[in-house]
Amino acid sequence: MSVEIMMPALSPTMEEGTLSKWLVKEGDTVSSGDVIAEIETDKATMEVEAVDEGTIAKILVEAGTENVKVNSVIAMLAEEGEDAASVEAPSSQPAETISGDEDAEAAPEVEDDVAEGAAGPKPDFKPSNDPEVPEGTTFKETTIRDALRDAMAEEMRRDESVFVMGEEVAQYQGAYKVTRGLLDEFGDKRVVDTPITEHGFAGLGVGAAFGKLKPIVEFMTFNFAMQAIDQIINSAAKTLYMSGGQMGCSIVFRGPNGAASRVGAQHSQDYSAWYAHVPGLKVVAPYDAADAKGLLKAAIRDPNPVVFLEHELLYGETFDVPDVEDWVLPIGKAKVRREGTDVTLVAHSRMVGFALEAAEQLAEAGISAEVIDLRSLRPLDTDTVVESVKKTNRLVCCEEGWRYMGVGAEIVATVIDEAFDYLDAPPARVHQADVPLPYAANLEALSLPGTEDIVKAAKAVSEGI
Amino acid sequence: MSKSPREAKITTDQKLKFYKDMLLIRRFEEKAGQLYGRGLIAGFCHLYIGQEAVVVGMQDCIGDGDQVVTGYRDHGHMLACGMDPDGVMAELTGREGGYSRGKGGSMHMFSREKNFFGGHGIVGAQVPIGTGLAFSNKYKETDRVCLTYFGDGATNQGQVYEAFNMASLWKLPVVYVIENNMYAMGTSVERHASETELFKRGISFEIEGMEVDGMDVMKVREAGMKAVEHARSGKGPMILEMKTYRYRGHSMSDPAKYRKREEVDDIRSHHDPIEGLKKQLIAAGEASEDDLKAIDKDIKAVVAKSVDFAQESPLPDPKELWTDVLIEAEGV
Numbered sequence: 001m002s003v004e005i006m007m008p009a010l011s012p013t014m015e016e017g018t019l020s021k022w023l024v025k026e027g028d029t030v031s032s033g034d035v036i037a038e039i040e041t042d043k044a045t046m047e048v049e050a051v052d053e054g055t056i057a058k059i060l061v062e063a064g065t066e067n068v069k070v071n072s073v074i075a076m077l078a079e080e081g082e083d084a085a086s087v088e089a090p091s092s093q094p095a096e097t098i099s100g101d102e103d104a105e106a107a108p109e110v111e112d113d114v115a116e117g118a119a120g121p122k123p124d125f126k127p128s129n130d131p132e133v134p135e136g137t138t139f140k141e142t143t144i145r146d147a148l149r150d151a152m153a154e155e156m157r158r159d160e161s162v163f164v165m166g167e168e169v170a171q172y173q174g175a176y177k178v179t180r181g182l183l184d185e186f187g188d189k190r191v192v193d194t195p196i197t198e199h200g201f202a203g204l205g206v207g208a209a210f211g212k213l214k215p216i217v218e219f220m221t222f223n224f225a226m227q228a229i230d231q232i233i234n235s236a237a238k239t240l241y242m243s244g245g246q247m248g249c250s251i252v253f254r255g256p257n258g259a260a261s262r263v264g265a266q267h268s269q270d271y272s273a274w275y276a277h278v279p280g281l282k283v284v285a286p287y288d289a290a291d292a293k294g295l296l297k298a299a300i301r302d303p304n305p306v307v308f309l310e311h312e313l314l315y316g317e318t319f320d321v322p323d324v325e326d327w328v329l330p331i332g333k334a335k336v337r338r339e340g341t342d343v344t345l346v347a348h349s350r351m352v353g354f355a356l357e358a359a360e361q362l363a364e365a366g367i368s369a370e371v372i373d374l375r376s377l378r379p380l381d382t383d384t385v386v387e388s389v390k391k392t393n394r395l396v397c398c399e400e401g402w403r404y405m406g407v408g409a410e411i412v413a414t415v416i417d418e419a420f421d422y423l424d425a426p427p428a429r430v431h432q433a434d435v436p437l438p439y440a441a442n443l444e445a446l447s448l449p450g451t452e453d454i455v456k457a458a459k460a461v462s463e464g465i
Numbered sequence: 466m467s468k469s470p471r472e473a474k475i476t477t478d479q480k481l482k483f484y485k486d487m488l489l490i491r492r493f494e495e496k497a498g499q500l501y502g503r504g505l506i507a508g509f510c511h512l513y514i515g516q517e518a519v520v521v522g523m524q525d526c527i528g529d530g531d532q533v534v535t536g537y538r539d540h541g542h543m544l545a546c547g548m549d550p551d552g553v554m555a556e557l558t559g560r561e562g563g564y565s566r567g568k569g570g571s572m573h574m575f576s577r578e579k580n581f582f583g584g585h586g587i588v589g590a591q592v593p594i595g596t597g598l599a600f601s602n603k604y605k606e607t608d609r610v611c612l613t614y615f616g617d618g619a620t621n622q623g624q625v626y627e628a629f630n631m632a633s634l635w636k637l638p639v640v641y642v643i644e645n646n647m648y649a650m651g652t653s654v655e656r657h658a659s660e661t662e663l664f665k666r667g668i669s670f671e672i673e674g675m676e677v678d679g680m681d682v683m684k685v686r687e688a689g690m691k692a693v694e695h696a697r698s699g700k701g702p703m704i705l706e707m708k709t710y711r712y713r714g715h716s717m718s719d720p721a722k723y724r725k726r727e728e729v730d731d732i733r734s735h736h737d738p739i740e741g742l743k744k745q746l747i748a749a750g751e752a753s754e755d756d757l758k759a760i761d762k763d764i765k766a767v768v769a770k771s772v773d774f775a776q777e778s779p780l781p782d783p784k785e786l787w788t789d790v791l792i793e794a795e796g797v
């Protein structure tokens with residue numbers, strides 16, 4: 001029987017790629033493991049290996065063909081004992097597709113231990129009315145990934161004592177390519193590949209900060225920072241206090257936080273509430289590229305330990321970043337991303353995208369939603385939230401993490417403290433299901449909060465409008 | 466697994482079994498890679514291709530009741546433990562028929578029945594866990610041993626040494642199997658380890674270590690026998706550093722720019738564990754090409770069946786989202 005060789009997906013979100021080169025020709029025999037072709041995505045070239053043994057009977061997609069869909073048949077293999085000449089090309093192509101992002105940009109950047117899935121919706125948002133942007137400023141389309149890299153590079157140019165450290169940050173250019181190019185520019189003294197030893201290098205970072213360096217410690221993901229959480233909390237967060245103000249610790253702990261795509265319970269967790277709980281830390285969780293850049297620069301300059309929570313599924317998203325000399329934003333200020341009068345949606349990180357999308361749908365249903373992007377979780381800009389609730393009288397808190405003792409709980413408590421009389425309905429919370437994240441596609445989808453959940457919650461608190 | 470695990474001499478049948486077991490892992494992993502390419506498996510998927518001799522050789526050294534624990538590169542370990550390929554493949558596709566009923570995925574499978582304790586995603590975490598299983602064996606006064614597998618990269622985690630110390634101090638029946646495949650993701654051992662001879666990592670804990678050719682199933686078995694015997698007889702832990710190699714990228718989407726294609730090709734063509742054993746079997750007249758071909762055919766059928774099962778098994782029932790979080794406490 002002949003075997004169809006299909007265009008493989010080389011990452012969880014890849015939908016098409018360029019078949020750049022065939023390393024075999026018709027008539028060649030191959031055995032499993034032989035490299036038969038090279039496929040190019042915009043970020044990497046990957047080799048395709050034969051899975052079965054046999055003779056290449058037909059090559060159906062020529063070298064150099066662009067936009068070859070994943071799962072389309074690219075060649076036919078005749079198995080042993082079969083006449084290669086008699087192998088026919090399949091009449092129809094299998095229609096199976098993988099789930100993932102439609103945005104081709106986000107897909108192929110994935111390299112190695114990276115599973116980027118469907119990113120959040122991309123709202124048509126131009127921060128041109130942001131009060132922090134000088135008039136007449138132009139904007140540059142930038143991915144979150146590059147915005148973060150630019151922030152680090154600019155701060156490293158500005159201050160010799162800033163250095164980056166973490167697993168695969170240098171030679172590999174970052175597991176998620178956030179540190180791409182930094183090794184080339186700054187060398188291996190300042191861009192340091194560590195062994196897999198989170199507790200060790202986080203503590204080493206704290207010591208280096210006591211020694212007046214300014215470390216940026218990258219965790220491959222925040223899931224692995226749990227190995228290091230003792231140093232982050234017991235050493236970085238508390239020492240200033242314990243030393244009567246002597247031992248400042250200027251350090252940034254950064255990396256992707258939250259759920260990735262189909263990587264299971266140990267690799268998908270939102271740590272927002274965990275770190276926001278701790279006095280002595282600042283905690284930042286930006287949504288768009290301008291905030292990612294401006295807040296990371298602020299975090300690096302901050303004299304305190306800052307936990308900087310990025311989102312794996314947003315790295316490939318593009319947003320406008322103001323093209324100014326030194327774009328730094330204040331930590332601790334929320335941002336009203338959309339004004340509204342009927343209900344306040346509070347969110348941070350990837351949930352902001354869902355909240356904006358929900359606001360759009362709510363508008364169609366005649367409900368005017370105000371969307372607040374917290375940006376920073378400690379300090380928490382409760383003033384902005386309370387002001388908004390005083391206007392809308394309704395509140396929905398959205399977070400990707402679990403509800404128990406969560407970010408939403410804190411916000412609701414504050415609003416009840418400060419604006420109880422203004423509330424027309426009990427505040428609602430949107431959050432992950434109270435279980436570890438499952439792997440199965442359907443259960444994962446049920447578990448994670450999204451636009452629909454926000455719309456539903458907003459409608460529920462808005463009943464009677 | 467009714468054989469006596471301490472039998473030192475190897476019969477032709479045993480060698481053929483090694484061949485079969487290694488080939489099953491190889492074919493299974495090739496198929497898994499292919500299913501990933503078709504989008505049927507998602508997330509992280511770490512293949513064991515190239516390292517088959519390690520787990521197959523070691524498995525022959527243990528018997529009923531002995532335990533196995535490893536990290537996320539775990540498909541080979543599960544098959545070697547006798548777990549059903551159907552259930553493993555169905556977990557990879559996230560279906561009801563999977564070992565974790567679709568809730569764990571590639572990195573997180575377990576089997577109480579086969580004494581396979583996972584399937585752990587946090588690098589190094591399985592080392593204290595394996596040590597704890599050994600602790601339970603000693604506590605219960607069984608003569609069971611726990612094989613604890615981890616990578617070269619994992620040997621840099623602090624908890625590994627905390628576990629070493631306790632295991633040696635309390636003479637726990639654990640064998641530490643370091644699968645040194647020369648890379649931790651994109652970082653070679655030379656770039657991540659100050660002492661690259663990883664079998665020496667137990668010296669300051671008085672744990673004896675051995676370097677083993679992990680591409681040769683016979684040598685693995687020989688070293689494994691010694692280590693398991695040592696642990697079983699109450700002398701405490703031992704470290705086996707298996708020199709091995711992974712042919713594929715770290716996980717599915719790794720372009721593996723950190724090593725040369727020639728390096729992979731060289732090992733594949735000169736040190737492949739399956740080809741190596743095949744040559745030995747044929748040279749010794751213990752099997753013919755045709756015998757081995759027939760084995761391959763049978764194995765392909767087993768793997769094909771697992772793929773069918775993994776595609777036909779339904780997605781888990783939505784109600785499953787809420788189960789297994791806690792066990793209902795009875796009579797408390």
Ligand SMILES: Cc1ncc(C[n+]2csc(CCOP(=O)(O)OP(=O)(O)O)c2C)c(N)n1
Binds near residue numbers: 196198538615648650
């Ligand atoms: C604590 C922790 N840090 C980082 C990771 C990401 N990660 C997964 S596998 C891996 C490399 C491990 O290499 P090694 O121990 O040599 O095992 P191999 O993958 O080669 O089998 C890394 C860094 C993780 N899973 N857990």
Ligand SMILES: [Mg+2]
Binds near residue numbers: 646650
């Ligand atoms: Mg390794």
